[in-house]
Amino acid sequence: MRTGGKILVDQLVLEGCRAVYTVPGESFLAALDAMFDVGTIRAIVCRHEGGAAMMAEAAGKLTGNPGVAFVTRAPGATNASSGVYVAHHDATPMVLLVGLIERGHEGRGAFQEIDLKAMFGGIANWVGIAREPERIAEMLATAFNAARSGRPGPAVLGLPEDILTAVVEAEDAGLPPSRLPAPSAADMTKLKAKLSDAERPLVLLGGAGWNEAAAANIEKFAETFEIPVASAFRRQDHMDNRHPCYVGHAGIDMDAKLMAALRGSDLLLVIGEGLSEITTGAYTHVKTPRPNQYLVHAHPSPEAIGRVFRADLPIITAAEPFTRALARMKPPPKRRWNRLRKDLRASYERSLKPLATTGTVRMEEVVASISRELPDDAIITNGAGNYASFVHRYFQYKQWPSQLAPTSGSMGYGLPAAIAAKIEFPDRPVIAFAGDGCLLMTGQELATAVQYGLPIIIIVANNGMYGTIRMHQERRYPGRVVGTTLVNPDFVAFARSFGAHGERVDMTEAFLPAFRRALEASAPVLIELRLDPEAISVKQTLAQIRGDKD
Template identity: 45%
Template structure:
């Protein structure tokens, strides 16, 4: 159970807004973001108080969706809830995309929404909304704080809820007059509940299942994953020749160069891997939720496979696909036990291990002759060049669209905490996520991949990057279309494309208008020099690469999709 370290005892009188800031600071949020609004002015005023001492890193964005996405990405990177401040009505609904991302991705997040004064509630006052109705289906909790004296209690509970079990978003709604109200209450802090370590009987069961399997597979990642867990799993898997796959957009959960890494599941994954995994006799989900993209529409694991699920969240153990063995435990503790475990050699398991690794090596190798005769820039070679040019701890971000298939397939993540991508498929995520990484880790290289459609959903945040002096490289993949939807159109209604062609601005001029570096690349051979220039640039840089609109995936042309 989470326990308060002290009650909200009486102290010097302060406003509700100041108490809210102090209560949040007590929980050490990694980042604060906002679009300023009149409904939470006392909060903003408290953030400039000298006592803050710079501990609240406030970034003002140009749109609430970007503010929310930045905060969500900060939660992914740190495992702690960042704070996003938005005004009521339109501000809150703009930020709802990030709340949904945090919900489906299992990311801790605190969204603070200013509300109309208490005396105006239930009158459909200006920008008034019922936030329990708006956010109730995709937030872990939605709380309207009606008394200033209870702010510390509600904040502590919100942080506890956001980080407990399967992490997620919590929405705190605060009426204007509550923020203005004087209160003698003091900040308090709640300890975050931890999941139990794996017990001896559950460990014996897990080990027995693994020892008996001829064609096992580990699916690793999920909330609470860590660099030590990645190394421990790799050590076990390589020693015992057990293949490891990662869920959708948890690719950095294991070093992709490990001989145990058999690939990733999700959109754009290897069809051969999907086919091979139907023969698995044991699937161990070590941490992640087996969601729709990961399971290919809930077709994996096959009915013939035994499923062991290890989850920090008791609730997740009752979700479909239902496990044969359900273990409620911190996956990190299971990884610690696995690190030193030794299984008997089984020739069938060794052959299975080698077969899965071989298909991953083949899949991640650029197709022979791919795109060499195509017009525009070869995105495969661009992704490979980025991989070879940046340190292993570089953070790579992307949003949604077919361009992400190239990144997932050819980048090859080496360290945990280097992939920021929306598992709910939200466009417009890439640039705000890159800003969050650059703000939190100015010492690391940050590369953002965004399609032309995806980028312009948050492109104005280049102004945020320039204002805050954030160094990142944005690679805009310009094929002048919403490529994913066009692909689906061609599959279902061949030759009848509609609403997917795009008219784009001059991206170089666009970047330069904000004060960022902008460069356009139309020939693959020019990319290395341009990328080196961007790496050396002391500020945000945008590289537009013009790609062939006919090349819809690394392997397919639009004319062959159907």
């Protein structure tokens, strides 16, 4: 005989859950109590449900096992939706548990009542409510399976308060067998024949379901075939960027040569990626519905293949078995694309040389120095903003997993993601980049980092504005500034008020000593960069965007 809360927690243990990110609520006190005696699951107390959900998403992205967030009824659930959307857009396995009102009060507009299916139905792989305590384990197992299967994503399970306190006899749910879809021999034979005939092939990596084995396999395949490989938007850690076959990032500010190669490829091999708007240049580099390229689309979900682009060779497969099959393939005797690969690699390497921006603190030099300074296993996180373009251009990701960045463009993600990364990998350096506007979306989670003694480093790019929006505003309505200027706190004092260390950098030369001190710290460190507002992007100043002649 167990309480519903104990049944839930026991099933979480079976599912491999190691941390639950939560803002506690009275609706699930029985579940929290059941965690008291469980030594394998940490309850990470967060300061906002959005931060908790983003932490769970980051944990799922890093490990491949669904990250778990636990929040309460309507206010908690609606706050958590920001992290659920990140998981939906990024195809990240995640489970959101929501404590609900008692079953007998449903449909009466009771205190904090919410319709979970209406709320999350459009952004979750699955939404369910366990209304019988005997079925809690079964429904939690269903949620985990839905989060992992096909195109991974978030699953949401509602738990009425009274089923968590009920005492019943119930069995744990068994784990489903692990079956990753593998490519058929016929598919691989056809792909090999098409590659043998190709002159301008390009491989594009992205999506979820990646792991260390897939990364090793793709490097072996790329090296054997000497084929150019690019990463999709914010998926740069899928291959060591130092590899001679890695040719860059198909994201914002894509290298011109890579863009031309993507448009002009005669065979485009897409692995795990859904071909997003950003990666395809608003669906212009790869045309819809039928691309100019011969499109080979390898993806674990049949719904993702053909959703926007019609593939010539659709292959329903997971990343690991597909890349393993690629690594075993024999290359053709003639590889007509050798010059293409060399040219693209040379262009990528040229793009790593910093373009000078204005101001006494140059973001390009900061990022390049961090890339040189950190060990290969460092994890880099960021939210959304123009500052992130400097990270994507000048940081070289050296192994998987090392990048946590929302393809949804969600602000506030960097700090929560860094917290989850340090909890999952305590021995690896974790660096969070954030803009001044981005940080204050979830800045209260500094308290979480301090509470758990997590020595993460937060680098704040402070230019006193919502930079991305200001850039577009100046481009469309030059000189008419409305709603994009920020008055910020003293970020160093802000960090210190939580118990973290804080430093301000006003000169580029002062950054590296401050960063080295931060790497030695035993507590969170925030480094504020005072940036020139004119240095709005990697390539242009605000004045140039406005079209000022002077």
